[in-house]
Amino acid sequence: MVEYALQTENIKKEYTISGGIFHGKKTLKAVDGVNLSIPKGSILGLVGESGCGKTTIAKLILGLEKKTSGELYIAGKEISSMGSKEIARIIQPVFQDPYSSLNPRKSIAKIISLPLRAQGLANGAADIEKKVDDIMEIVGLAPRLKHNYPNQLSGGQRQRVAVARALIMRPEVVLCDEPTSALDVSVQAQILNMLLDLRSELNLTYLFISHDLAVVEHIASHVAVMYLGRIVEEGNAEDLFSNPSHPYTQALLASVLTPDPELGLPEIQLGIEYPNPIDPPSGCSFHPRCSKCQEKCSIVAPEAVIKSGKLVECHYPDNF
Amino acid sequence: MSALLEVKHLNVDLNLPAGTLHAVRDVSFSVEKGKTLSLVGESGCGKSMIALAIMGLLPPSGICSAEKIAFEGLDLQKMSEKKMSTFRGARMAMIFQEPMTSLDPCYTIGNQLVEALTEHKKVSAREARDRAVFLLEKVGITGSASRLKQYPHQLSGGLRQRIMIAMGLMCGPSLIIADEPTTALDVTIQAQIMGLLASIQQEFNMGMILITHDLGVVSRVADDVVIMYCGQVVETGNIKEIFNNPIHPYTRGLMECIPVPGKTKPGEKLGSIPGIVPTPIGDLWGCSFRSRCSLATQECAARGLELIKISDKRSFRCINPPVTIADA
Numbered sequence: 327m328v329e330y331a332l333q334t335e336n337i338k339k340e341y342t343i344s345g346g347i348f349h350g351k352k353t354l355k356a357v358d359g360v361n362l363s364i365p366k367g368s369i370l371g372l373v374g375e376s377g378c379g380k381t382t383i384a385k386l387i388l389g390l391e392k393k394t395s396g397e398l399y400i401a402g403k404e405i406s407s408m409g410s411k412e413i414a415r416i417i418q419p420v421f422q423d424p425y426s427s428l429n430p431r432k433s434i435a436k437i438i439s440l441p442l443r444a445q446g447l448a449n450g451a452a453d454i455e456k457k458v459d460d461i462m463e464i465v466g467l468a469p470r471l472k473h474n475y476p477n478q479l480s481g482g483q484r485q486r487v488a489v490a491r492a493l494i495m496r497p498e499v500v501l502c503d504e505p506t507s508a509l510d511v512s513v514q515a516q517i518l519n520m521l522l523d524l525r526s527e528l529n530l531t532y533l534f535i536s537h538d539l540a541v542v543e544h545i546a547s548h549v550a551v552m553y554l555g556r557i558v559e560e561g562n563a564e565d566l567f568s569n570p571s572h573p574y575t576q577a578l579l580a581s582v583l584t585p586d587p588e589l590g591l592p593e594i595q596l597g598i599e600y601p602n603p604i605d606p607p608s609g610c611s612f613h614p615r616c617s618k619c620q621e622k623c624s625i626v627a628p629e630a631v632i633k634s635g636k637l638v639e640c641h642y643p644d645n646f
Numbered sequence: 647m648s649a650l651l652e653v654k655h656l657n658v659d660l661n662l663p664a665g666t667l668h669a670v671r672d673v674s675f676s677v678e679k680g681k682t683l684s685l686v687g688e689s690g691c692g693k694s695m696i697a698l699a700i701m702g703l704l705p706p707s708g709i710c711s712a713e714k715i716a717f718e719g720l721d722l723q724k725m726s727e728k729k730m731s732t733f734r735g736a737r738m739a740m741i742f743q744e745p746m747t748s749l750d751p752c753y754t755i756g757n758q759l760v761e762a763l764t765e766h767k768k769v770s771a772r773e774a775r776d777r778a779v780f781l782l783e784k785v786g787i788t789g790s791a792s793r794l795k796q797y798p799h800q801l802s803g804g805l806r807q808r809i810m811i812a813m814g815l816m817c818g819p820s821l822i823i824a825d826e827p828t829t830a831l832d833v834t835i836q837a838q839i840m841g842l843l844a845s846i847q848q849e850f851n852m853g854m855i856l857i858t859h860d861l862g863v864v865s866r867v868a869d870d871v872v873i874m875y876c877g878q879v880v881e882t883g884n885i886k887e888i889f890n891n892p893i894h895p896y897t898r899g900l901m902e903c904i905p906v907p908g909k910t911k912p913g914e915k916l917g918s919i920p921g922i923v924p925t926p927i928g929d930l931w932g933c934s935f936r937s938r939c940s941l942a943t944q945e946c947a948a949r950g951l952e953l954i955k956i957s958d959k960r961s962f963r964c965i966n967p968p969v970t971i972a973d974a
Contacts, residue, residue: 375832376803480922481689510688510859515903515918522913537833540862544905544912567907581837583862584906587889591841591866596834600802 330399331499331531332364332387332417337396339382343604354604356382358555359396361630364548366498369525369532371546371563373539373578375600379555380535384503387533389413401498411445418492422504424484428476435472438462438490447495457494464527465490465520482513486520493524499531507538518545539582543567551575554603554611561636571636571643573616610641618642649676650853651700651738651821654714658695661707668926669695669708671877675870677821677853682844684856684864684885686900687874690923693857697823700855701740702730718820736766739814741843743826745806749798755809756794762816774816781812785842804835811843815850822847825857840867861904865889870959873897876934877926879953883960893962893969895939933964941966 339357344350357379364370372380385391386398389410398405400416418441421427428437438461439454441447448454462469465486476484485505492500502521506514522545524530536542542549543563550560551574559572570576580592596615601607607614613623622641630639631646638646658670670692677683685693699710702722715722717738722730742748750758759778763769769777775794782790785808798806807827814822824843828836844867847854856868864871864885871888873881873896881894892898902917910916921938932947933939939946945965955961 375834482922510923511861511900511903512688512919513922515916516920518905519915519918522915539833540905540907543907544910544916546912563912577834579907581833582907583833583837583840583860583866584908585861585865585889585901585904587865587885589866591844592837594834594837594841596838600804600832 329366329402330363331366331401332362332533333397333399334360334362334383334387335397335399336361337383337386337398338394339379339386339391340394352604355555355606356603357386357393360552360555360557362550362557362560364499364531364533366531367525367529368547369534369545371542371549372533372535372552373537373542373549374552375537377600377603378552380552381503383552384419384501384533384535387501388417388419414441414497415445415495416497417499417501418495418497419501419503420485420488420492420505423508424481424488425476425508427488428484430476433473433475434467434479434487437476437487438494441491441495445495458490461490461494464493464524480513481509482516485509485513485517489517489520489524493528493530496528497530499533501533501535503535504537505534506541507536514541521545539567539578540584551578554601554606556611556639557630557637558612558639559637565636569645571638571646572612572640573618573644574612576644577615577617610639612640648719649716650679650718651677651855652714652716653696653700654712656696656699656710656712656715658692658699658704659709659711660695660705661709662927665927668877668930670699671926671930673872673874673877673879675872675879675882677855679820679853680848680851681869682847682854682856682867684858684868684871685874686858686861686864686871688859688923690876690925691874692877693874694825697740697825697855697857700823701734701738702727703734732766735762735819736817737819738821738823739817739819741807741810741814741822741824741827743829745803745810745830746798748810749806751798753797754794755796755798755801759794759809759813759816762813766817777816778812781815782809784815784846785809785812786838787812803831804839807831807835807839808842811839811846815846818850819852821853821855823855823857826859827856828863829858829860836863843867861900873900876923878934878963879961880935880964881962882953887960891969893967894935894964895941895968896935898968899938941968 336359338359341354342351343354374380386393435458438458442454467486506517534546546563549563549566550557553574559575570579577596581594609624609626610628613619628639628641630637654674656670656673660667660669687693698704704710760774763774763777779790787793787808828839840863868885871885872879875896881897892901899919919938931949933951936942936946951963953961953963
């Protein structure tokens with residue numbers, strides 16, 4: 327039987343926001359019934375445009391936001407029965423911007439060792455120092471940087487510090503929220519290589535959130551495509567990228583600009599506007615931007631269909 | 647045909663407390679009408695400084711010296727600040743990376759678009775408004791009349807960047823400098839905005855300088871490429887030459903760094919350039935890439951490494967190129 331590091335069942339998160347003085351309250355469905363399961367040791371890539379709810383899922387999993395309904399299991403345990411420290415011991419995040427996610431007034435050694443000290447997992451200063459040295463070596467940081475401050479480090483080094491901080495307690499799952507999008511390409515490659523190495527060395531599970539499909543294809547074993555709070559397509563990476571079924575996945579893939587001077591710019595039929603999540607379109611939420619939209623799409627919301635390990639939520643999917 | 651913009655031996659130094667930072671060192675290039683030149687490099691390589699130097703917008707600590715910065719045959723260095731300000735925005739426009747911060751949140755889109763024109767040309771408010779509506783339609787914004795009354799915060803990132811492009815076009819410039827125009831946008835919007843920029847540039851026959859670090863974007867829209875490292879040009883050439891036969895170890899390293907669907911094997915290691923970009927402060931000599939280059943020898947530290955020209959447009963700065971020039 328497959329052991330799951332992380333599972334969500336029909337998880338929902340709604341925010342109540344003010345619609346203005348005369349309009350009363352409105353509900354924003356940031357995450358609208360998402361089912362994800364990540365087997366131990368695998369990498370799930372979560373992709374979608376900004377505003378689709380990727381980061382809200384990350385916050386729910388980290389216990390930073392409370393879910394409205396649904397169930398979320400971390401290593402087999404329901405999240406609401408866990409304390410925040412217990413969650414943090416199993417899941418650690420790496421955020422997008424290493425310039426704002428590190429405290430500028432603390433030294434690198436202090437930043438990296440904070441999870442140990444917070445959890446009370448270390449036996450004295452010598453133990454902390456040894457663990458910091460070990461993890462710095464693993465992520466490829468020179469030991470002399472220990473007493474430096476974040477502003478003295480480059481972007482790539484800072485991201486390594488963030489990874490070291492996430493890994494020092496040896497968590498099972500690492501949640502990477504756009505970990506390379508603030509970095510230069512040559513540094514991005516270094517970090518991606520490191521993440522792949524660490525996974526096999528430390529037997530980690532990644533939830534890798536990104537809007538860069540080329541990066542996700544490179545790193546992920548499974549991919550879920552999100553649109554307006556719902557997963558519209560999910561499957562193993564190779565199959566999903568070579569054989570996309572949902573028109574949105576197809577459009578996303580067509581927008582990836584691979585470096586090839588022989589090709590021109592792709593024709594994207596997506597229209598300009600990402601819909602307002604407070605006022606989502608009727609029926610299939612993607613229908614106003616869809617090139618294959620038919621009458622039924624604007625009336626009935628499609629159900630998720632699972633066939634040979636692939637999930638698609640569309641009335642008229644391709645090759646499915 | 648004479649070039650629209652010609653930059654020869656441009657140097658930009660920044661006086662910082664830590665010493666003089668040589669942000670741009672001996673950079674030369676030219677942009678022709680209707681063509682796109684792309685400046686490519688990692689952050690801190692001086693590409694944005696070049697744009698600011700051309701526009702005359704360097705920070706107070708910046709010192710710019712060049713043999714020639716000629717725009718439409720006029721020497722921009724000799725121009726007075728007053729004359730320069732009639733050029734800036736009118737003859738040459740700039741599109742910045744952050745559409746959120748480069749629009750004024752206190753004024754409507756219409757206000758800002760109209761001001762861009764009335765600032766430079768004697769036109770009535772109605773004419774300016776008509777031009778704004780015309781350009782908003784050009785950049786693919788529907789219902790443009792009502793859009794003019796909206797404020798920047800009411801629009802999405804993609805729309806804002808379209809507005810920025812429209813604003814840049816208000817006076818009908820002949821040169822457009824786009825500094826990372828799509829970096830802050832989603833992939834789907836990125837492809838649209840680049841397509842829009844390219845088609846508008848063709849339609850109005852403008853020259854474009856596209857500053858970016860995204861080789862994917864460059865390969866699809868640029869005609870010529872200048873690869874920069876640490877303030878210096880390391881390789882220049884036609885887009886196809888650069889992508890099909892890169893010479894400089896840095897260019898080759900950059901190309902191997904990016905995962906390409908269908909080419910790089912998923913899960914396999916990407917090529918990477920070890921180390922970090924050095925800071926160009928103080929006395930510099932030799933090849934700046936030698937500290938990260940796997941092919942570096944002692945000769946690479948020699949002074950006075952010049953660009954080696956192999957054809958009219960193609961040149962590179964390396965004494966130990968990993969390929970023989972005949973192949974390239």
